Amino acid sequence: MGDPALIFENVVKAFRMRNRSDALRDAIPRTFLKLLGRGGPKPKRFTALNEVSFTAERGEVLGVVGANGAGKSTSLRLAASVYPPDSGAVTVHGRVSALIELSAGFHPDLSGRENIYLAGALQGLGRREIASVFDEIAAFADIGEYLESPVRTYSSGMAVRLGFAVAAHVPAEVMLVDEVLAVGDMEFRAKCLRKMAGRREEGAAVLFVSHNLTIIEQFCDRVIFLHHGKIRADGPARETLAVYRKHVAEDARVSSIRESASPRLRRGTGAVRLEEVRLVGDGEGLARTGGELTLSARWRAEQQVARPVFGMQIHSVEGVLCARISSEGRKGAPERIEGEGKMVFQIPELPLLPGHYEVTVSVWEENGLVPFDLHQCLYPLEVTGDPLPGTDGLVNLEVSFQTSP
C-alpha cells in the first residue's frame, strides 16, 4: 500500500462572493479607503470547505456524496491543483487525471484527432505519450470515421465522449471522476465505470463524486459525506450512505414544510392554493422501488371552483418526464371545491428504479389550460432499492424470464 495517494489535511477554502467587485469603479474607491486606513465593507466570503481532512489510498475508490454546494466539486478542484487551499494542505503523490467534462477545451473547427492531442496536452501529456494511447482513446470514444472531421459536426454526445475518453487515458496515480453518469448513454457510462474500476486494479486512487447512490454503493470502498463544507461521515460505503440517506430524508421534510417556494418554480392564479405538500414513502422524500409513495397536500379555495384538476408529475433529475397523473376521469375527482380540504395521490407500488427524481404537484382549472397553483419540480424524491444486477433505466418492469433448451 505505502503512503496514501491523496491527502487532505485541515483544508479550508473560501470564495469571495461576487457582487460587481470585478469592476474598477468599485475597486478604486475601495483601494483609497484602504490607504486611508478605513477598510470599508469587507467582501463577503463563502466557506466551501472548512477543516476537511481525508485520505485516498492507492487501489481504493473513495466516494464523495453531499448536496449541491456541500463542497464536492471544490474538493475535486483542489485535488487537481486548479486552485490552492486557503489553509491546510493538499498532497498528491503522483500524477492526477481528471475524468471531468473536457470538451470545454475543444475547438469546433479542429478535427477530433487534433482535439485529442490538444486535450491530452492540457492534462499535461507530451506528444509521444498521447500518440501511444491515441488508438485506445479513439476506440473508447467510438466516433468512427468522424475522427478526422471538425468537432462542430459532432453530436453533443460524441463531443462529450471524446472529452471523457482523453481524460480516461491519462496515466495517473490519482483519478478524479465527477458525475460521469450525468452524460453519455448507458453503454458509455458503463464503459467509464469499467475504466474506473480498471484503474483501481492498477493501484490508482479514485475520487468519485456522484449523486447516484446505487453506483456509489456498488463501486466505492469508502465514502465521505460532505455537508456545508465539513465531513459529516467517513467510513465504509454502506455506513456513510446510511447516514446520508437519513440526512436527506430529514432535509426533505424540512424543505417540504416550508411554504414559500421560489417564484420561478411556483406559479398560478392562486384561486386554489396547495399547501403543506408532503411526499412520503419510506420517509419524507424517500421511497423504495416497488414500495408505496403518497403525495398529499392541503388545498385552499377562496371561492367556489368547479371541476378543478389535480395533477402530479415525476421527473428524473435529467429532466425526463417519468409519469404524469391527474385526478381527471378518476373516481374521487371533485365536482366543485370551496374552503379547505386535502388531496392525496397514492401509488401502492412505485415502479421507479433507484435514483433522484423531482415531483411536481399542481391544481388546474377544468380545461387544464390555466394553473391555479403549480409547484414545478419542488419536491425532491430519492428512490432506493436493490434491483437485480443488470437492471438499469428509469422504470422497473415486472418481468418473467425463461429459456428453453
Add this chain to the structure above:
Amino acid sequence: MFAAFGKHRYLLGLLVIREVRIRYARAALGIAWALFMPLVMMLVFTVLNFGRLIEDESEYKKLPYSVFAYCGLLFWTHFATSLTQGTPSLVISGNLLKKCAFPREVIPLAKMFSGLLDLGIGAVFLVILMWITNVPLRISAVAVPFILVLQIVFTAGLVLLLSAANLFFRDVNYLVQVGVVLGMFATSVIYPVMTEHDTANLILGLNPMSAFLDAYREALLLGRFPGPGLWVGALGSVAALLLGVFAFRRMSPRFAEEV
C-alpha cells in the same frame, strides 16, 4: 519562465497552431487576410499623404512614404493584436482554467506567438514592396531578428500582466482597446513622433515600441545597424518581462476562482 515550460512547451506549440488554424479556418481568403490590416492602413495613410508629417531634414524623407508607413504598421500590428487578443484570452478560456491545472501562461502567450505567422507573411510583402520602390535591402537587415526578440519579450511581459489583471478587473480590456489606439499615435508608427515640447519629446522617446520601430527602419530601410536608441527598448523589454512574470506568478494560483 521559458525553462519552466519544459514539458508544457508541447502544449504551447499546440495552442499556437490551434490559434493559427482557427483564425483563418473558415475564411475563403484564408491566410491572405494576414496581409490585409497593415496593407489597408498603409494605403489609407499614403493616400491621405501623411508623409508630409515627416520633417524635411529627416533622413526618412528620402524614402517612399508607403515603405516607411508599412514597415511601422507591420510590426506595430503584431504588438497591437497581441495586446487586444491576449488581454481577454484568460477570461475567454475561463472554463478551461476551472477544469485543468496547466500553466496559465500558455493561453495569452499562444495568442502572441500565433501572430508571428501574420508578421512573417507581412514581412515577405515588405521585401516585395521595397523591391518595387527601389529601396535596397542591405546586410544590416540581419539585426531584425534581434530587434524582434526584444519586441516579443516586451509584448510578452505586457500581455501576461494585462491578461492577468483583466481577470480581476474586466475594465482592463476596455482600457487596452483605447490604449492601443492612442498608443499608435504616441509611437513612431506612421510618422516619427515629434512635438514642439522638449519634455514631451523626452517622455515619448522612452517608448520602447518607438525604439523598436526606429531600429527596424534603420536596419531594413536605411541600411545601417540600429543606434543606441535601441537600448531604451531593451531596458523596456526586460522591465516589462520582469513585471509581467512577477505579477502573473503572483496572481495565477487564484485565476480559477476569479473567472
